[in-house]
Amino acid sequence: MKFILKSISFIFHPVIMPLLGVIFYFSKSPRYLPMEIIQAKVVSLFILTILLPILLYFLLKSLGRTSTIYLKSTNERILPLILNAIIILLVVYRVLPNDEIIELYYFFIGILISTLSCLVLAILKFKASIHMMAVSGVFMFFLALSIHFSININGSLAIMAVLMGAIAxxxxxxxxxxxxxxxxGFFTGLIPQLFLVNYWL
Known part of the structure; x- marks a missing residue:
């Protein structure tokens, strides 16, 4: 059982959640986008939101700034969260500007707000769950998309709800x-996405 629960934390690491939200968006959006653009966005986001953070983690670990990928202490979290916020800013300004795909633009603005909130909490010595922050933000984004596009994704929402419970x-x-x-952590991820719905729903 411990192996299974540990595997859940590893497989559904927060670093994969933004890309999961983007892939879900492209799979459910009724808007036409050329496949070349979709592929370019997904590849760019994979490099920036998954590959780059992994490389930065190994760099920080070699410098003695982190010990594990779970960032167990608040002190370990500060620098990775700052770097992640910079990466999200790069995504917002270079990969998903607001004049292209407004839903994804505000999805990443929400991620940025959540990341900065978690950073402030870490500075204040409070270790909010980044796992819960990530999965709850994606859950709220899925829910907003179902309303926005008037699509039935109850199955996906149910899976995400079960996933949140499993991660917790x-x-x-x-x-x-x-x-x-x-x-x-749950509300740190959910509230920014809920608030930003007003700008694109």
Whole structure:
């Protein structure tokens, strides 16, 4: 059981969640976009939101600034969160500007707000769950897309709800977080996406 729960935390690491939201958007959006543009966006986002953070993690680990990919202490979180915020800014300004795909633009603005909120909490020595922040933000984005495009994605929402429960259980079982840290992480991811719905829904 411990292996399964640990695997859940590893497989559904926060670093994959932004790209998951983008792929879901392209798979469900009724708007026509040339396949070449979709592929270019996905590849660019894979490099910036997954490959680059992994490379930066190994750099920080070699410098002794981090010990594991789970960033167990608040001090370990500060520099990675700053770097992640810079990466998200790069995505917003270079890959997904607001005059191209407005839904994804505000999705990443929400991610940026959540990341900065988590950074502030880390500076204040509070370790909000980044796993819950990431998955709850994507869940809210999925829900908003279902309303925006008037599509039935109840199955996807149910899977995401189960996934949130599994991730929360995993983090608790591994003693990585307390209940308050999971709850704050959940709302840190969900509230920015909910607030920004007003700008594109």
């Amino acid at each position: 259980t995993s983090r608790l079982h591994l003693k990585a977080h307390t209940y308050p840290e999971l709850i704050i």
